[in-house]
Amino acid sequence: RYMEDNVEPNLDFSDQMAKAVAVSRLETAKLLSEVSTNIYPFRNILCVQGKLTPDLDNPPHYDDDFEPAFAPSEMRCLALVSHNRMKAVMKEFVTINKNILKKFCLTGTQSTMKMLSEVFKGDSSVVFGPSCTSGPLGGDAELAALLCRGRLGGILFFEDPLSAHAHQADIHCLCRQAQVHNTMICATTTSALMMMHVLRSALQGNGRPELIPSFFFSLKSPAVVAYLGEQEKVIATHSSG
Known part of the structure; x- marks a missing residue:
């Protein structure tokens, strides 16, 4: 060119x-x-691989505080979950993004909620939702139940992909229900960082709730609609017999 x-x-x-x-x-x-x-x-x-060449004399402005268009009480909760090897990363993530995260009602499993209370200590503007038990003891299942009851709008799940988990069935259930209910879920740190920009855009100014619909509406996967249609046909077939 x-x-x-x-x-x-x-x-x-x-x-x-x-x-x-x-x-x-x-x-x-x-x-x-x-x-x-x-x-x-x-x-x-x-965890960038390779050498970065930043201009440290002109650092970027990031996570400036702002007045949100919607209060936490007007939106569904944002859940944060992290496995043991990812807990330090989750804490760093929350610290860097605390001015956007605190615009939501925050919930999560036990250790993550404890970390959140430490990061936001002294900030009376932060709203916390239910504190679930530890993941292996049913915390992920509790979050799945909250999701099914329409109380979760999104999930940041920093899962350890290199370890076996005794509660893998619960992890799968939570992630699957997020798909069934078409709810925002970020399973990597990269996708979570990208989502922070979307959340900020959705809450700034007059607000753009259409960017984060699962925080305001009950949604379903298109597959659910197809499934329900198939079930109606099955029921109708047996009823006519």
Whole structure:
């Protein structure tokens, strides 16, 4: 594209190509530097592989506080869950994103709720929802029940993918019910960081609730609609018999 927009008749093709490659490399380096600068605060959360080249003289502004368009009481709860190897990362994540997270009614399993109370200690504006028991003792199942009753609008679940879990059935149940009820769920730190931008956009200014519908409405997976239609046919068939 550079060669199309910057034709230099005095240069032969090979020289133009060399110049285009040099410009491309410079622009790529500049882009990577900008990206590195913006994600540098999250380097541990993202566990970035390779070398970052941030501009530390111009750090990005992130997680500025703001007045939300909706109060926590007007939305469903946001649940936070993390496995043992992910708890330190979850705490760092919450600390970095506390000004957006505290706009929601926060719930979660026992150890995560304890961590939240430590991070938000002294902040009377934070609203906490139900504190569930530890995951292996039924905490994930409790969250699944809250979800099914329409009390959860989203889940940040930092699951350890390298460990076996005694309560794997409960974990699967929670994640599956999030799919059944078409509820926002982030299962990686990357998706959770991306979601923070969506949550902020949804709550700033006059608000854009359409960006986070599961915090306001009961939803279903399209597969549920198809399933219910199939069930009606089955019931009708047996009834007519």
